[in-house]
Amino acid sequence: MKHIEITTNNEKETLELGKKLASYLKKGDIVVLTGELGSGKTKLTEGFLTYFGLENEISSPTFTLVNEYIKNDIKIFHFDVYRLEDSSEFYAIGGEEYFENGICIIEWGEIIQDTLPEEYIHIILKKDDINDNIRLIDVTSYGHKYDYILTDLFGGTK
Numbered sequence: 739m740k741h742i743e744i745t746t747n748n749e750k751e752t753l754e755l756g757k758k759l760a761s762y763l764k765k766g767d768i769v770v771l772t773g774e775l776g777s778g779k780t781k782l783t784e785g786f787l788t789y790f791g792l793e794n795e796i797s798s799p800t801f802t803l804v805n806e807y808i809k810n811d812i813k814i815f816h817f818d819v820y821r822l823e824d825s826s827e828f829y830a831i832g833g834e835e836y837f838e839n840g841i842c843i844i845e846w847g848e849i850i851q852d853t854l855p856e857e858y859i860h861i862i863l864k865k866d867d868i869n870d871n872i873r874l875i876d877v878t879s880y881g882h883k884y885d886y887i888l889t890d891l892f893g894g895t896k
């Protein structure tokens with residue numbers, strides 16, 4: 739487990755963060771995004787998809803639960819599970835089968851926490867109280883699988 743805090747000063751920096759993070763990920767990897775409305779979860783996901791050249795295709799999965807993207811045989815699943823009551827609904831749609839079939843990025847993933855494997859990256863975004871363009875971003879890797887990414891991405895210094 740590793741934990742890092744970073745600040746982004748505008749939406750572009752959050753997008754860049756998503757883009758960089760995506761460059762490390764492969765099939766079976768999971769990123770959970772948590773944060774109040776408008777905190778930048780979808781913006782970070784947009785960065786993520788930009789890395790795969792899918793920036794024009796992003797749509798919010800708020801009403802569909804999951805959007806699927808595919809690029810060079812890599813599948814990316816973008817979930818928004820905000821509307822789920824609990825994990826049982828997630829199991830009902832065969833949710834965990836997605837985990838091994840592609841890269842999963844899950845907005846509000848803590849709602850379905852008990853369905854998640856032990857190892858995943860959790861990103862919590864908070865709006866700054868004063869400046870509308872600043873986001874305080876907390877990144878934790880659970881397990882060890884992703885520790886090197888946090889070290890590599892942030893050098894452990896930021």
Ligand SMILES: Nc1ncnc2c1ncn2[C@@H]1O[C@H](COP(=O)(O)OP(=O)(O)OP(=O)(O)O)[C@@H](O)[C@H]1O
Nearest residue numbers: 746747748749752775776777778779780781871873
């Ligand atoms: N540093 C920043 N990082 C990300 N977004 C920012 C930043 N500063 C301002 N913004 C703005 O905040 C908004 C973030 O919206 P976004 O849709 O990504 O949030 P969200 O967390 O997905 O919200 P929701 O829970 O409603 O889906 C955008 O309008 C974006 O332009």
Ligand SMILES: [Mg+2]
Nearest residue numbers: 779780798845
């Ligand atoms: Mg969103």
